[in-house]
Amino acid sequence: MKIPSVKSVNCENVVLLENHNEVLPVWQNAGVKDKILVHIDAHIDFGWVPEKDLTQILEAKNKDELKTLLESQTIWNPTSKKKEKMVHIGNYICPAMQHGIVREFYWILPDGSFSNHKTRKAIANIFKNLIKIKSHQDKKIEQSNNSISTQFYNKKVQASTLAHLPEFDEPVLLDIDLDFLVTPSIVNSLAPDRKPWLWPQELVERLNTKRLKTEIVTIAYSVEGGFTPLKYKYLGDELKLRLQQPLLDRTQQEILTAKREALLYEFQDKNQSAIAQYESVLRLTSEDPSIFYNLSRLHYNIGQYDQATLYYQKSIALDQSYRTRYNNNGPVYEALGKWLTAEQEYQRALQLDPENPDAFSGLGNVYLQQKAWHKAIDSYQRAIELRPDYAAAYLGLGYAYLKTGQIDPARLALEKSIALDSTDPLVYYLQGIVFEKNGKVSGAIGYYKKSIRLGLLDVKVQIRLGKLYMRKGFWTKAFRHYRRALKIFTQSIPLYLRKTI
Numbered sequence: 295m296k297i298p299s300v301k302s303v304n305c306e307n308v309v310l311l312e313n314h315n316e317v318l319p320v321w322q323n324a325g326v327k328d329k330i331l332v333h334i335d336a337h338i339d340f341g342w343v344p345e346k347d348l349t350q351i352l353e354a355k356n357k358d359e360l361k362t363l364l365e366s367q368t369i370w371n372p373t374s375k376k377k378e379k380m381v382h383i384g385n386y387i388c389p390a391m392q393h394g395i396v397r398e399f400y401w402i403l404p405d406g407s408f409s410n411h412k413t414r415k416a417i418a419n420i421f422k423n424l425i426k427i428k429s430h431q432d433k434k435i436e437q438s439n440n441s442i443s444t445q446f447y448n449k450k451v452q453a454s455t456l457a458h459l460p461e462f463d464e465p466v467l468l469d470i471d472l473d474f475l476v477t478p479s480i481v482n483s484l485a486p487d488r489k490p491w492l493w494p495q496e497l498v499e500r501l502n503t504k505r506l507k508t509e510i511v512t513i514a515y516s517v518e519g520g521f522t523p524l525k526y527k528y529l530g531d532e533l534k535l536r537l538q539q540p541l542l543d544r545t546q547q548e549i550l551t552a553k554r555e556a557l558l559y560e561f562q563d564k565n566q567s568a569i570a571q572y573e574s575v576l577r578l579t580s581e582d583p584s585i586f587y588n589l590s591r592l593h594y595n596i597g598q599y600d601q602a603t604l605y606y607q608k609s610i611a612l613d614q615s616y617r618t619r620y621n622n623n624g625p626v627y628e629a630l631g632k633w634l635t636a637e638q639e640y641q642r643a644l645q646l647d648p649e650n651p652d653a654f655s656g657l658g659n660v661y662l663q664q665k666a667w668h669k670a671i672d673s674y675q676r677a678i679e680l681r682p683d684y685a686a687a688y689l690g691l692g693y694a695y696l697k698t699g700q701i702d703p704a705r706l707a708l709e710k711s712i713a714l715d716s717t718d719p720l721v722y723y724l725q726g727i728v729f730e731k732n733g734k735v736s737g738a739i740g741y742y743k744k745s746i747r748l749g750l751l752d753v754k755v756q757i758r759l760g761k762l763y764m765r766k767g768f769w770t771k772a773f774r775h776y777r778r779a780l781k782i783f784t785q786s787i788p789l790y791l792r793k794t795i
Contacts, residue, residue, distance in 0.1 A: 307510045308534045314514035315386035326395050330466040334402040336477035341385035344377055391447050401453040406479030408455055416480055417442050417453050456500050468508040472530045473521040486623040494533040520626040528584035549578050565592050583613035606646040619652030633663045651680035655687045670694040685714035689721050704728050719750035735762050753779045
């Protein structure tokens with residue numbers, strides 16, 4: 295028997311993915327061109343992608359061509375990375391606009407983002423800072439209480455809530471980040487105790503009131519990075535289901551209703567009632583990893599650790615993505631600088647999954663902050679035993695060895711990290727320190743310069759280069775790097791070097 299669900303945009307082509315930049319090849323493979331983009335997200339996901347590589351300067355045939363290149367109003371790629379390798383979750387919309395996929399860009403934010411002057415100012419500042427980077431654009435920003443708009447690449451860009459999205463007479467690109475549902479406002483968007491302010495059913499209802507038509511929908515879970523807490527990941531699956539099926543059968547309705555009620559019980563600290571609700575769902579389906587994962591969390595909260603472990607193992611048996619390093623709030627508390635709480639979260643993760651390499655690596659990061667070097671070494675080594683290709687763990691291990699004066703083990707660990715991931719500038723900076731301590735000045739300079747080419751803009755590396763060039767008697771080069779260090783410091787350019795270094 296079918297029972298009515300909410301009316302929906304009813305799009306069969308709904309693509310679920312983890313990282314939001316994965317939508318770009320989806321659009322490209324679908325041959326999408328000249329579309330209006332409706333981007334429903336707590337983050338703009340628009341950052342400038344460099345337009346030209348510095349190597350193009352070397353290809354100039356004469357002085358006039360070189361002058362034209364240098365005077366062109368463009369964004370240069372200061373690293374050795376290829377431009378296409380620089381597309382990530384924070385800038386994938388830029389190439390979509392550059393290459394004619396998107397002709398208008400509507401950024402839909404959570405309702406709370408337009409609730410007061412402070413939040414509206416934060417949105418306007420995002421636009422101002424983007425325009426400042428590409429200063430030759432000189433675009434105006436138009437503001438009201440309900441929307442903020444400007445232009446990128448001479449194409450309209452508007453930020454608003456869904457209620458103030460215009461109605462369109464043509465199919466649009468509908469792009470949704472799941473963190474939109476669990477982020478009430480653009481401010482404090484990584485708070486670990488967030489609750490849904492809008493549910494999938496309600497979002498679909500709102501989309502329907504806008505009479506939105508679409509031929510393709512992309513939904514990003516965004517669990518990796520801590521944007522969407524793992525316990526809410528299933529909301530992406532529910533959203534896809536509701537967008538594809540205007541009518542849900544009775545069993546589907548009962549499952550979704552029970553899961554929502556379980557979360558509502560949890561928000562009221564009624565853990566036993568929440569557990570009962572999830573267990574009622576198990577009578578309807580035993581193949582849903584989100585139920586087992588959330589039961590694991592709840593049993594852990596009330597001290598039933600054996601049962602928590604059992605349910606957690608069932609969840610990852612059904613879906614290995616639940617074994618992510620974001621299956622606890624450790625990484626989020628790391629980002630917030632709450633190291634003791636992060637340690638507790640990683641220990642909790644290990645209690646449920648004693649062979650979780652991410653939890654061991656996370657503990658290593660915590661111990662670096664606490665300057666517990668030998669405990670950090672033990673944690674990173676355990677992570678590597680469990681995952682031999684863990685580049686980040688080798689990097690942390692190399693740093694811990696460096697701090698304990700174990701220079702040769704540090705060099706070997708950093709070499710292994712580079713072999714596994716040659717794109718992290720920090721590992722080259724650390725290897726530069728190793729070579730410097732070994733008295734290999736030219737090698738140290740090479741590694742420091744490599745870290746800069748990969749995007750490390752930091753005072754420390756410039757000062758170290760200045761010092762080494764002075765040692766070699768290259769005073770002009772030394773002065774140049776000291777001047778760059780001062781410029782970086784005085785302009786407060788965001789540091790890419792981890793706070794542990």
